[in-house]
Amino acid sequence: MKIIEKDALSIAGLIKGREISALEVTRVFLERIDKVEKKVKAYINVAAELALSRAKEVDMELADGVEAGVFGGVPIAVKDVLTTRGFPTTCGSKMLEGFVPVYDATVVERIGRAGTVMLGKANMDEFAMGSSTENSYFGPTMNPWDLERVPGGSSGGSAAAVAAGEAPWALGSDTGGSIRQPAALCGIVGLKPTYGLVSRYGLVAFASSLDQVGPMTRTVRDCAALLGVIAGYDPMDSTSIPGELPDYVGALTGEVKGLKAGVVRELSSEGIDTGVRERFGETVSLLEKLGVACEEVSLPSFAHGLSAYYIIAPAEASSNLARFDGVRYGYRAPGESEDVWEMYDRTRAEGFGGEVKRRIMLGTYALSAGYYDAYYAQAQKIRTLIVRDFGRAWDEYDVLVSPTSPSTAFKLGEKVDDPLTMYLSDICTIPVNLAGIPALSLPCGLSDGLPVGFQVMGPPLEEPKVLNVAYALEQAIGFDARPEL
Amino acid sequence: MAISIEDVEHVARLARLKLTEEEKETYRRQLSDVLEHARKISEVDTSDVPPTSHTLPLRNVFREDSLRPSLSVKEATGSAAWAVEGAFKVPRII
Amino acid sequence: MEYETIIGLEIHAELSTESKMFCGCSASFGGGPNTKTCPVCLGHPGSLPVTNMKAIEYTMMLALALNCEITPRSVFHRKNYFYPDMPKNFQISQYDIPLSTDGHLDADMNDYVRKVGITRVHIEEDTGKSIHIGESGRIHGAEYSLEDFNRAGIPLAEIVTEPDIRSAEEARAFMQLLRATLEYLGISDCKMEEGSLRCDANISVAVDGKLGTKVEIKNMNSFRSLFRALSYEEERQRFALEQGGGLIQETRHWDDAEGKTHPLRSKEEAFDYRYFPEPDLVPIEPDPEWVDRLRENLPELPQARFHRFMEQFGLARDIASMLTGEKALADYFERAVETGQGPEELAKWIAGDLSAMLREAVVPIQHCPVAPRGLGELVALVNQKVISGKMAKEVLREAFETGKGPQRIVDEKGLSQIADAHELEVVVDEVIAENPGAADDMRTGKEQALKFMMGQVMKKTRGKANPEVASRLLKQKLIGRE
Numbered sequence A: 001m002k003i004i005e006k007d008a009l010s011i012a013g014l015i016k017g018r019e020i021s022a023l024e025v026t027r028v029f030l031e032r033i034d035k036v037e038k039k040v041k042a043y044i045n046v047a048a049e050l051a052l053s054r055a056k057e058v059d060m061e062l063a064d065g066v067e068a069g070v071f072g073g074v075p076i077a078v079k080d081v082l083t084t085r086g087f088p089t090t091c092g093s094k095m096l097e098g099f100v101p102v103y104d105a106t107v108v109e110r111i112g113r114a115g116t117v118m119l120g121k122a123n124m125d126e127f128a129m130g131s132s133t134e135n136s137y138f139g140p141t142m143n144p145w146d147l148e149r150v151p152g153g154s155s156g157g158s159a160a161a162v163a164a165g166e167a168p169w170a171l172g173s174d175t176g177g178s179i180r181q182p183a184a185l186c187g188i189v190g191l192k193p194t195y196g197l198v199s200r201y202g203l204v205a206f207a208s209s210l211d212q213v214g215p216m217t218r219t220v221r222d223c224a225a226l227l228g229v230i231a232g233y234d235p236m237d238s239t240s241i242p243g244e245l246p247d248y249v250g251a252l253t254g255e256v257k258g259l260k261a262g263v264v265r266e267l268s269s270e271g272i273d274t275g276v277r278e279r280f281g282e283t284v285s286l287l288e289k290l291g292v293a294c295e296e297v298s299l300p301s302f303a304h305g306l307s308a309y310y311i312i313a314p315a316e317a318s319s320n321l322a323r324f325d326g327v328r329y330g331y332r333a334p335g336e337s338e339d340v341w342e343m344y345d346r347t348r349a350e351g352f353g354g355e356v357k358r359r360i361m362l363g364t365y366a367l368s369a370g371y372y373d374a375y376y377a378q379a380q381k382i383r384t385l386i387v388r389d390f391g392r393a394w395d396e397y398d399v400l401v402s403p404t405s406p407s408t409a410f411k412l413g414e415k416v417d418d419p420l421t422m423y424l425s426d427i428c429t430i431p432v433n434l435a436g437i438p439a440l441s442l443p444c445g446l447s448d449g450l451p452v453g454f455q456v457m458g459p460p461l462e463e464p465k466v467l468n469v470a471y472a473l474e475q476a477i478g479f480d481a482r483p484e485l
Numbered sequence B: 001m002a003i004s005i006e007d008v009e010h011v012a013r014l015a016r017l018k019l020t021e022e023e024k025e026t027y028r029r030q031l032s033d034v035l036e037h038a039r040k041i042s043e044v045d046t047s048d049v050p051p052t053s054h055t056l057p058l059r060n061v062f063r064e065d066s067l068r069p070s071l072s073v074k075e076a077t078g079s080a081a082w083a084v085e086g087a088f089k090v091p092r093i094i
Numbered sequence C: 001m002e003y004e005t006i007i008g009l010e011i012h013a014e015l016s017t018e019s020k021m022f023c024g025c026s027a028s029f030g031g032g033p034n035t036k037t038c039p040v041c042l043g044h045p046g047s048l049p050v051t052n053m054k055a056i057e058y059t060m061m062l063a064l065a066l067n068c069e070i071t072p073r074s075v076f077h078r079k080n081y082f083y084p085d086m087p088k089n090f091q092i093s094q095y096d097i098p099l100s101t102d103g104h105l106d107a108d109m110n111d112y113v114r115k116v117g118i119t120r121v122h123i124e125e126d127t128g129k130s131i132h133i134g135e136s137g138r139i140h141g142a143e144y145s146l147e148d149f150n151r152a153g154i155p156l157a158e159i160v161t162e163p164d165i166r167s168a169e170e171a172r173a174f175m176q177l178l179r180a181t182l183e184y185l186g187i188s189d190c191k192m193e194e195g196s197l198r199c200d201a202n203i204s205v206a207v208d209g210k211l212g213t214k215v216e217i218k219n220m221n222s223f224r225s226l227f228r229a230l231s232y233e234e235e236r237q238r239f240a241l242e243q244g245g246g247l248i249q250e251t252r253h254w255d256d257a258e259g260k261t262h263p264l265r266s267k268e269e270a271f272d273y274r275y276f277p278e279p280d281l282v283p284i285e286p287d288p289e290w291v292d293r294l295r296e297n298l299p300e301l302p303q304a305r306f307h308r309f310m311e312q313f314g315l316a317r318d319i320a321s322m323l324t325g326e327k328a329l330a331d332y333f334e335r336a337v338e339t340g341q342g343p344e345e346l347a348k349w350i351a352g353d354l355s356a357m358l359r360e361a362v363v364p365i366q367h368c369p370v371a372p373r374g375l376g377e378l379v380a381l382v383n384q385k386v387i388s389g390k391m392a393k394e395v396l397r398e399a400f401e402t403g404k405g406p407q408r409i410v411d412e413k414g415l416s417q418i419a420d421a422h423e424l425e426v427v428v429d430e431v432i433a434e435n436p437g438a439a440d441d442m443r444t445g446k447e448q449a450l451k452f453m454m455g456q457v458m459k460k461t462r463g464k465a466n467p468e469v470a471s472r473l474l475k476q477k478l479i480g481r482e
Ligand SMILES: [Zn+2]
Pocket: C020, C023, C024, C025, C036, C037, C038, C039, C040, C041, C042, C153
């Protein structure tokens, strides 16, 4: 098996065992990027030089007998929504073209301490708003399984990079499905952790009460390992949960007999493509064969999840994105402005893309005088109902399952002019964010040659259980298809 | 839920976005669509339901009142499009 | 028609914490532009706020001092509006669930007490500063502005009063009491001129009990300008009403140089703050034990001290009020009292000569060259009739200028001798009357006679007469020249 086809833990083992140097590994991946990037366009900025010098450092540490971090020399792709000190961070926006942060995101610092080598910053929908990565100012990313199709979004660059062998694993962020949906569409594993488990410091905010950073990997084991690196309390994030972390990799026993799984009716029947439904049904049967009791459960509030989400997320975004005004950093409209207000209006009109402006408008409207109660306040109450529905489900079930995305990868341009249809891509993933619980997407087969994702959801902080169920399924499914490039 | 061009203009003003006439019409239509869809949530009876702005059980997250190093002025203003002598320069305010 | 002025105040006090509200940058005043900034207080993408516990504690202390209820669970909100001095274009503040509510502060107006309701005390972050560059240096007519974010993120306590204030005098007295309260608590610098204490007012004039149009007044940067601005505005509104003219609800700017308020025109007139709960911060639920501990540890507050000064020391209302209006002044007084001298006399000296000297030299009482012990010494010298009251004034000035103790000054200058001409004149007259022969000798130019007469004066004053003064007086009286 070629290096680029290996999972991250295997690569870490090879480097630790001195079978291959970190520098060689990095070179292999940079060569792969060189070869396929023209077709896939997974990265906004490749950090070739930085990666090579970091890999050399790791090799030197290893030669000196120094522990170079648990994943010393393993390359990684980082979604361009995480700040990297001294290296451009664009969020896929013209607004931040060329912007170089003065600090590292906590998760970036943590993967650095673990010895990983950042290959570059992965493409994304502008400010993480989108489900196809077509909203990137730097152009869309192509799905490695079919270059005419989207990789999903907003972490489409991270998903495509992993699927295309341009990185063994990657970091993404998930506000309404932005890790899980592209993971599903690209045939990889993606986890959205419990809200508060992973620090948001340095994650450029889209919707602060929903955003979480998470791993995007080839295997469930890699996913558990990367979560172990990035999770844990951070004093720089007030919403970070304190406490000891469990051993995520150690939790992967594959033993799931006796567990109960609820199949969420509202997320797995209506509006789900036939091919997706078929693979999903097969996987549920497989789960039963593994000794997990599966039964359908209705969580009625989920019917309103999408609507609540498309009020709450834009509302928070409208405020989070107000700081992009041309004064302290980022794009500023060229030419004379009559006054500062005109400078703001022009800078923001020119610096933001269509979808971002649409959501800012939507969110501003939902918060404005006279509409707050009908929209924002009501959406927050729907959120309570969703949290309660999940809470009731946990009394009965260990995990809940559903398809990750109602469809497989769709064609580029297919939904780009119809926001509402595009928003429906997130229908299965959104309740999870509204409730702040963990959920993972696992490849469960192909439909017409395109990957299908299976979503496993668990109670807050029950990542070990979610990962273990996914691990057992992964072994049973034996998904080993790869895109040809 | 149809919203008017005036609504769009008011919102664009609050959000500090300069919109072309064409954009105003596009957003008017698209926002109306999304809000129409979102309006379904108003049919749900939530009279006894408290709002959730946070799913976390956390409270009283504080830090000690101690100093941390600030940025150098160069770092602080280095990303600005327009800065002079350590300050950010903006066009006239009124 | 009966007019009644109705005033409510909104006060912002910068809290004197070490670090800012949500980041570790210094909260101190001054410094070159943007030297106290970081990703958080510059609103850099991805940065997050973490609340300074001291700022919460200070705000709760203030709330307790203003007799407020501490809210069991309060939250932060974002106040959204664009302005160049706002790094994030929203301010982290509190909205419908503030840290505390429902208090009061009672201002003593000499012949009555004005109880002013406190609607709420909450915590928020300060904005940066805009410097307007152009011909005038003012916001109007400026060509561009420079933004400095050193102040951005400094913790700010906001105090909102009920519309209970009825005159500019009451507003000033209330503000002075509030300032003293902040000072006693040791939680703010309280410098109106430096902007660490700021006050906006809502003022209207009710006619025959019917509420009038509310006008908001901004830019009152001293107690004096607060008083002048409100007096002016009260007059302006009454005049308009008398003339049958209407008033509009608006915000007006006080121009201190001109002594007038002007309507504040703003191009940014679309005010809709779109408050919503700050998702980056979690609720504040103060432990009742924490609140109790703060309440128990509150220092004696200005009002309590004012009453104690009247009762314990028998001070007059106005003097007690003046001394307790500034914590350091009251502390000075109490330390002087410890010398055992009469409190009323000490208070008179402090409120009178000493305060005048401090004002003149622009020296705060904390750095007064005359120590409280020195003042006690001075009063003792007067009481023991070592020096006259008139001389004491000179001794105090000398002590103030040189830093020497009053006793030392008296010793060095020989002031303890009787140098007072009037006092000696009486003695000299007695000696002349009792020794007519020697007096005649002096008149005829006999040198010896002067020595004799001097000896008599010294005998009568037990050697305390100042010889120069005594000899001059004798010569004046007997030979008509010095
Ligand atoms: Zn700071």
